[in-house]
Amino acid sequence: MTLADLPHESTVRDPLEAVARQLLIEIGEDPDRNGLQDTPRRFARWWREFSDYQAGQVETHFPLRTDGQIVMVSDITVWSLCEHHLLPFSCVLTIAYRPGDHVLGLSKFARIAHRHAHRLQVQERLVRDISEEISKVTETDDVAVIGRGEHLCMTMRGIRTPALMTSSVFDGIFRDYGPPRDELIKIAFSRS
Structure with a gap:
């Protein structure tokens, strides 16, 4: 038929x-x-x-001098679709940055993450896209994003085994191994 x-x-x-x-x-x-x-x-x-997801305003800043403090937002969960199989994947994100003269509004991290998740994606590009936008709106190169995702294209088909894939982007102070990167990794994996 x-x-x-x-x-x-x-x-x-x-x-x-x-x-x-x-x-x-x-x-x-x-x-x-x-x-x-x-x-x-x-x-x-x-x-x-x-x-057609609309993230809304993502550039809301608040003036605040943090004197080198690192800001981290963790356990942001987004859903996206694997561009290879059109099957969903969930991704738990940890985002970190070192602010300059202002801080980004807390909800903006999730808005940015959802904006990039609401399209056909691969996880590696998802974390890179989020990192690049966070860097742009915060006006700093000191940005890191870690994503841990379960992909139903692996869990439901093919090998049919659940697993977590981790992908990360480390820029600025997070690029080299040291205290900022160690702190971020510790927080990102503390719920494992």
Whole structure:
């Protein structure tokens, strides 16, 4: 059976709904059976919500001289989609930076992380993108991001084994091994 063979195909005007209907058909389901009738609409709405995510304002600063203090925000959890399989992965992030004459508003770290997670991604690029934006909005090169993620493309398919992947970006004072990097790693892995 193809999409053209279905009685309701001509009434489906949303291309994402049509894709969802065809997907259901291809995996042997009937998109018109009870329980699946609204699935194409929900599928289309979810994809739009995911890809149209608006992070809001991320440049909110507060004047504060920290005299070299390191600021870390940990346990930020984001969900993204693996660009190779279109399957979700979750990533727990720890972000650190050394402020100059101002500090970034706390919620802005999560907003930035979500902005980059709400697109097709690979974890390595996700942590790099977050690091680059944090550096830009905080006006410092002293930024580090550690991400620990479980990828359903490994857990649910292929090898079918859960595992955590860790990827990191260390710039500025975090690039070399020493107290700032050691402190960050200790915090990032303290819940392991």
